[in-house]
Amino acid sequence: MHRSQIFFYILLSFVLGIFAGSFFNISKITALVAAVICAALIAIFYRRDSGLLNVKLAFAAFVTLFFFAGVLRYNAVNSKTHNLQKFAEAQERVVDPQNKHPIKVTILGYISNEPEVIGNKQRFSFYAKQLNVPPYMVVVEERVLITTELYPRYQYGDQLWVYGNIKKPENFDDFDYISYLAKDRIYTTLFYPEIKIADNLGVQLLSKYEYAKILIFKKIFVLKKTFEDSITRSIAEPNAVFINGILLGSRSQIPQDVKDDFSRTGTSHILAVSGYNITIVVMVISSFFILFLRRQTAFWFSLIGVAMFTVLTGAQASVVRASIMGSLVLLAQREGRLSDPRNAITLAGAVMILINPAILRYDIGFQLSFAATLGLIYVFPVLEKYFTKLPRLFNLRETFAMTVSAQLLVLPLLIYYFKNFSLTSLPANIIILPTIPFAMLLGFISGLIGIIMPFLGQFFGYFAWLLTTIELKIIKLLAAPSWATLAISFSWPMLLVSYCILVWFLRSLTKKQKVLSK
Incomplete structure (x- = not known):
């Protein structure tokens, strides 16, 4: 077995250990005893002159050891004195x-x-x-x-x-x-x-550290407030609060009826700086840069854009995690489709979970971010071939394929958490999501220029207003039917089964494409 495979299974086992610790009441003593037994089995079975069977048994014990290390890590954080x-x-x-x-x-x-x-x-x-x-x-x-x-x-x-x-x-x-x-x-x-x-x-x-952190973040939030006020001056309401929501995560002033429309169409993630949203935006921005720049140069420009976006939103932990996942998508795109970024994604996820084990089960944003990232890296190359009839103008073909790929993997999670399924979710996301990066770009330009030259900010703000008006009208139209949303009870075993079906479906498509290409 190659070292990269061993590394992957170790990371996966550790993550599964934390997952098990969050669902089942595994005591610290039980996990510790099991870890000691695994260590003893490794010492017994692994020797230089060991046969293949002993090596496999030692590897199984080694992977299991990391599983119980994950359980212990969850217990250590969960049992701290408060x-x-x-x-x-x-x-x-x-x-x-x-x-x-x-x-x-x-x-x-x-x-x-x-x-x-x-x-x-x-x-x-x-x-x-x-x-x-x-x-x-x-x-x-x-x-x-x-x-x-x-x-x-x-x-x-x-x-x-x-x-x-x-x-x-x-x-x-x-x-x-x-x-x-x-x-x-x-x-x-x-x-x-x-x-x-x-x-x-x-x-x-x-x-x-705390004193320095407070000083730095105070300046960041002052910058964010200045930028937010500039957008409000440059773009007419209620579009300004919508732009601030998708660009900065400031959704408290968004009218309730608008929030309800987004909820009924399964597009609520657009209103927040979610991992799903950021991952889509990162890919679209990167695709835009690739139209004019070499792949290597486009990668660095996109990475700088992600960093600026993270700072402007206040560098919240959830946004930082989502930006890391988005950057991994960029890395995969930079290395080409033949590369397998599996270890990089798993390592990034494992490190985030190691720092805060609770996010694996309880942070919806982290889960959506991870699912969307997997969708863009693994599902997108499979589904892209089915969008060849779409025009390449402004990378519409790739944008639509990316939207469907990400939506496919996050849909079971959305149903599980929100207990409803929007019948207009897929068309709403396919129509709206590709336009969101352009609305964000126009909002960003109008806000940035508006700080220095308000009249020029209002000029770009008009185009941002026009685009977001169309987006809001479409959302309102798709949310109007009484049958737009169905209430669905979705247990976590059903969630696991749905992902198993998705994996089977995608593997079948991949095999079919390989047969047709021969």
Whole structure:
């Protein structure tokens, strides 16, 4: 077996171990004992003079060892002590249910993400550094999700004193909200606490890394806000908020009826800076550059474009992960279709999962990004041959084939998570997705130029408005029929079966193409 194959199976086994750890209650002791047994089996079977059977048994034990290493990694992250969470749990036990007077605490820390505006309130992740419960003071390193009034508006990096009642999040309906927050390492919440600016009191508690990170990201978010305001000045509403949504992920101001239309047509991913969206955009941008530049030069220009896009969106963890996956697609395109980027994709995914194991099961964006990337690298070469009748003008043929390829692999996930299937999803995505990169490009140009020359920004903004108006009209038209969406219950075994069927179908197409080409 080639070394690259061994490397792939080791990575895959580690990822499967984390997957198993997230679904099944495998204790740390059980996983540790199993790992020790695997190590012993490797020592027994693997010798220089071993026969083929012994080598295979040693390899099986080696791969299994990494499986249990994945289980241990998930358990290690999942079983960490969280002081705020323990306090919230203890408070639930001691509070008198008749009086319901919970103990309020004071927390010192800073805002660790860009606050999100939701109606008449704002919500942000708060990185707690110190917990005060008189007469005790405890140093902590944990995130709390805070919901508070819309005003005063808070910014990333603001250092605050927060006084309120810590609670554990609760699941609702059939949505595992606790695990959803846990993927971002958030285990407690605070609703409408008393908040005071801490000025520089918190500087003593910040590490040099945190202090530098806050300074850098504050500048990034100021740049993002300037860019967002320029787009708002250059493009008429409601198209401006739509452009800001697809370009910067700022979707809080998008009208609810527009969001509903996108939901009914299975195109909600367009409104967010999702991995699916970024991967499609990366490929279209790359194809555009290849029209005018050599493949090598187009690769570097596209990579710079991805980096700029990541910074402008605030370099959120989800966007960074999606950009990495998109860059891998570029790498595969650069190396040519004959190369197999399997190990690069698996390594990138394994490293991301190693850093944060919870994203494998609970981060929809990561899953969509990974599925879309696989679709573009493996499905696109198979399906492209069926789009030969489409014109090559503006790379329409490749764009349509890429859209269908990505959509094919993310569709089961979308049905699984959102419990519905849009009958107009495929035509909506095929029609709209190829135009999104051009809308983003026009929005980007109008926003960038509008900062320096507002009148010129409005000139380009008109074309962005025209294109997005057509897009929004098409979405509204496809969302109108009452039969546009079907409610479907989709369990995870059905999800696995659907992907098995897809793999079988694609392998059949590949074999058929090989036979016809002979």
